Amino acid sequence: MTPTPREMDRxxxxxxxxxxxxxxxxxxLALRTMLRDDAAARLYYLxxxxxxxxxxxxNQTLRLKAGAASAWRATExxxxxxxxxxxxxSRRSVWYASAALIAxxxxxxxxxxxxxxxxTPQSSHAPASVAMLSDASSDAVFESGDQALGxxxxxxxxxxxxxxxxxxxxxxxxxxxxxPCEFEMTGPNSGRLSRGAISALVRTxxxxxxxxxxxxxxxxxxxxQFAADVDAAGDARIEVTQGRVRxxxxxxxxxxxxxxxxxxxxxxxxxxxxxxxxxVDRAIxxxxxxxxxxxxxPHGRAPSGWQATLPARTYVHxxxxxxxxxxxxxxxxxxxxxxxxxxxxxxxxxxxxxxYQNLDAxxxxxxxxxxxxxxxxxxxxxxLKQPPTRWGLRIEDAQTDEVLxxxxxxxxxxxxxxxxxxxxxxxxxxxxxxxxxxLLNMIPYGASGGKVIFDHVRLNIESQMNQNPTFxxxxx
Numbered sequence: 001m002t003p004t005p006r007e008m009d010r011x012x013x014x015x016x017x018x019x020x021x022x023x024x025x026x027x028x029l030a031l032r033t034m035l036r037d038d039a040a041a042r043l044y045y046l047x048x049x050x051x052x053x054x055x056x057x058x059n060q061t062l063r064l065k066a067g068a069a070s071a072w073r074a075t076e077x078x079x080x081x082x083x084x085x086x087x088x089x090s091r092r093s094v095w096y097a098s099a100a101l102i103a104x105x106x107x108x109x110x111x112x113x114x115x116x117x118x119x120t121p122q123s124s125h126a127p128a129s130v131a132m133l134s135d136a137s138s139d140a141v142f143e144s145g146d147q148a149l150g151x152x153x154x155x156x157x158x159x160x161x162x163x164x165x166x167x168x169x170x171x172x173x174x175x176x177x178x179x180p181c182e183f184e185m186t187g188p189n190s191g192r193l194s195r196g197a198i199s200a201l202v203r204t205x206x207x208x209x210x211x212x213x214x215x216x217x218x219x220x221x222x223x224x225q226f227a228a229d230v231d232a233a234g235d236a237r238i239e240v241t242q243g244r245v246r247x248x249x250x251x252x253x254x255x256x257x258x259x260x261x262x263x264x265x266x267x268x269x270x271x272x273x274x275x276x277x278x279x280v281d282r283a284i285x286x287x288x289x290x291x292x293x294x295x296x297x298p299h300g301r302a303p304s305g306w307q308a309t310l311p312a313r314t315y316v317h318x319x320x321x322x323x324x325x326x327x328x329x330x331x332x333x334x335x336x337x338x339x340x341x342x343x344x345x346x347x348x349x350x351x352x353x354x355x356y357q358n359l360d361a362x363x364x365x366x367x368x369x370x371x372x373x374x375x376x377x378x379x380x381x382x383x384l385k386q387p388p389t390r391w392g393l394r395i396e397d398a399q400t401d402e403v404l405x406x407x408x409x410x411x412x413x414x415x416x417x418x419x420x421x422x423x424x425x426x427x428x429x430x431x432x433x434x435x436x437x438x439l440l441n442m443i444p445y446g447a448s449g450g451k452v453i454f455d456h457v458r459l460n461i462e463s464q465m466n467q468n469p470t471f472x473x474x475x476x
Contacts (some may be wrong), residue, residue: 003041007034011041015048034241042135042149073219116228127154130188134174135166141179157184160196167191171206173221175199186212193236202243203215213238215276216250217269222260234271240264249278249465258464266460281462284361284369286437289457290331291316303336306355310346313339313353313441330374330456338441338451348445357440358398359459363426363433364457368462369397369405371437372421376453379415386410391421391452392440395459408442417455436461 003011014031017023023031035042060293129152136149153167160179167175171189181196192212202209202221209221214234219226224243230236238247240261247267249256259280261267266281287305288294294303294316302308304317315337317324326334338353346353363369377389391413395404405424437459444452 002046003034003038007038007041008044010034011044015045019048043221046134062349066370129153129170130155130185130399131167131169133165134168137164139163140165153185155185155187157182157194159183169206169209171209172203173206173209174201175211176201176356193228193230195230195232197227197229198363199225201225213269215269215271217276217278218248218250220248221245222246224263236269238267238269240266247278247280249276249466251266251275257465278465279462280465281460284359284435284459284461286326286359286457286459287357290455291336292332294334296321296334302355306336306357308338308353308355309351310341310353313341313346314355315339319453323451324376324453325379326376326415326417326453327379328417330419332455335376335417335453335455336439337451337453338439340441340443340447341445343446346445351357351363352392353441354392354438355454356396356436359437361434361435361459361461363397363435364463365426365428365431365432368423368425369395369435370421370423370458370460370462371405372419372456372460374417374455375409375411375420376417376455377414378451380451382414387443387447387450389452390442390444391420391454392438392442393420394438394440395422396436396438397430397433398436404430404435408440411452419456 143159407422
């Protein structure tokens with residue numbers, strides 16, 4: 001949580017006293033309590049000490065105090081939400097100079113260990129630290145016992161039994177761990193994930209940061225935010241949420257193959273006796289995929305980017321309106337709806353009501369295409385005893401109009417949107433043919449309660465980078 005203005009004022013007073021070497025025992029206790037109980041206060045503390053250390057490194061004269069106060073006032077409007085945090089919704093990155101990292105570790109020792117302990121100068125033969133523990137949740141449990149915030153970490157494994165923790169490398173790369181997790185720091189700008197989930201935030205200063213996964217798979221930062229999850233079998237899932245990441249496949253003779261992933265792309269690896277099979281999953285652009293472009297409309301015509309077999313039966317509605325009645329749209333506020341054909345107005349023998357879109361994508365042999373769509377049924381349909389809400393999804397060849405893959409089903413329970421999907425593996429016969437996707441209302445002609453609700457349309461292409469000869473490498 002964010003401290004109140006009064007708490008922030010108190011925190012600033014304590015931190016200024018700490019920076020000036022004037023914090024007494026009562027102040028140390030108050031600061032320890034505040035930092036222990038409030039993650040946002042801890043992050044503000046790290047920011048303050050980073051700035052103090054940077055100023056101290058540049059100015060060793062008696063003017064330090066005035067310079068620090070001036071610099072701090074210049075950054076007073078900068079809120080703590082840019083600091084690293086374990087919250088997925090508000091995670092940000094932080095980048096400190098080497099002097100700042102050393103100061104943070106020393107100050108953390110001063111704050112969190114008993115006052116009777118005397119720090120021992122580090123031996124010249126002691127292992128050099130490569131990172132520090134920059135945050136930990138209150139329920140974090142480490143296999144090696146308690147870890148102090150700000151503690152130096154040398155190269156080697158860190159095993160998080162439960163909870164969450166955060167590591168800041170000397171390079172300024174930040175890695176969040178979610179327990180149970182086995183992670184190893186292999187250097188000041190690299191690590192190895194053996195089991196569990198991590199997310200990494202890497203800025204320009206740490207360009208080239210990499211994480212090794214089982215089976216000879218390496219994730220190399222290209223200026224980004226990414227996540228990886230390794231299960232007990234050594235199989236991994238990778239997702240790029242910002243920027244780009246390069247996946248390197250390493251063999252006995254070195255680098256075998258590489259591919260770059262952009263934000264929104266995903267990958268997975270399957271550990272094998274010979275190493276790993278690596279698959280890359282990229283999104284294919286779908287226009288107006290969540291029906292947000294038109295607002296609460298259009299009514300009786302196809303939404304932007306789509307075409308309709310029966311335009312008069314297609315609508316866009318607010319998900320909470322009487323016309324939709326679903327608990328929530330999967331992506332955004334609006335949903336697309338397709339009504340059943342109406343006797344006397346629509347041809348009984350005509351095509352089923354549908355929305356379709358011709359894509360700027362062509363079939364690549366051996367690649368797997370997956371169409372995923374959230375599908376729902378109006379909340380009042382069960383109470384009104386309306387017939388089952390039957391939906392259909394298709395992947396089509398836009399050149400020949402051939403149906404390449406189709407899935408049909410019944411949307412249930414009422415009032416809930418649920419993901420449905422259909423998959424197709426491209427073959428040589430359809431190589432380079434343009435693709436089309438289609439969403440269908442499969443409710444019988446003239447049936448009452450004949451509305452199907454759609455949202456969050458996605459088409460992904462997955463290819464195995466090890467073997468597929470048509471795999472499109474995208475090296476930076």
